Amino acid sequence: MEKNDINISDLERILTGENPWLFLVEVFVRTVLIYLLLYAVLRLLGKRMNAQMTITEMAVMITLGAIVSVPMQITERGILPTFVALLCTIAFQRGLNLWAFNNGKVEAITQGEVSLIIKDGCLQMKAFDKSNVTREQVFSQLRKQKVQHLGQLERVYFEACGHFSIFKHENIKPGLSILPQQDKKLWEEQPKADGHFSCFRCGNTIEAENEPDQTCNNCDDNHWVHAMDVKEKQFD
Known part of the structure; x- marks a missing residue:
């Protein structure tokens, strides 16, 4: 034209x-x-x-x-x-x-592979790096399934189609809270597991009387928080 x-x-x-x-x-x-x-x-x-x-x-x-x-x-x-x-x-x-x-x-x-991203309440950091999925994206999906902390989980698979397959522990253990930190009130209200601390980065939980002064043996991070001890309580 x-x-x-x-x-x-x-x-x-x-x-x-x-x-x-x-x-x-x-x-x-x-x-x-x-x-x-x-x-x-x-x-x-x-x-x-x-x-x-x-x-x-x-x-x-x-x-x-x-x-x-x-x-x-x-x-x-x-x-x-x-x-x-x-x-x-x-x-x-x-x-x-x-x-x-x-x-x-x-x-x-052509279809992609299944990735094991959470094992026994602990994030598998190498799988996260390969899967191109973030920690907060996974936590968001877990919250939709009424999960409150990682100790409730036995396995979480990131499927090739993009779905998450979630398998919960029958015997819930203390674990890292997955509630948003911005919601300080709910975070503080969660019952804490005495003598247990979780790595803030990967959720690896260890027994300790006080906050550990060591690096995590799963991800080499040194930021520890109190582990949560929520059992069967569900979100309202």
Whole structure:
């Protein structure tokens, strides 16, 4: 478009571009056909596309969006090439899933791996570094599950799909509080476990009469706080 062609008062050009008004009818027909085609493709891709998506499934969704957007509006592009591209996407996705099913290494590369991020109430710092997840993000998810301190937890796994799988201890031990420090009132109201201190960074809990003057043997930090001794009390 030339500079002289720009006219802010030309509403017809702004609304329809260089196409006649009848083209809007064609856009409607194209959109309906592409929608039905995309719906059929999603059904063929399976139920996982309706749930939490993996990395490869997210890539497929972005690809589908790029494929179907062009033929809806551009007159020079037909629908048949889009149909072929969608079939190729289905074949690629199903082929990759089959390959991953038969090869564990391929599955780990394409889908990701499960990470053990909390073990016996203690944060696994190496797993945190590899998982690209922060301490506060994990604590936020734990609070949603009514967890108040790490001593309530036996295992927490960070799944490949981004979910957290939480397994609680049957016999709760003293542990590091996961309540926000900003809520000082609730933090101070939590019952403290006498003779137990927790590493503020990783939650490693040890027995001591007074605040330890040593580094944590799990994360090498030296910030200790009183361990909490909450049993079955739930949030209101």
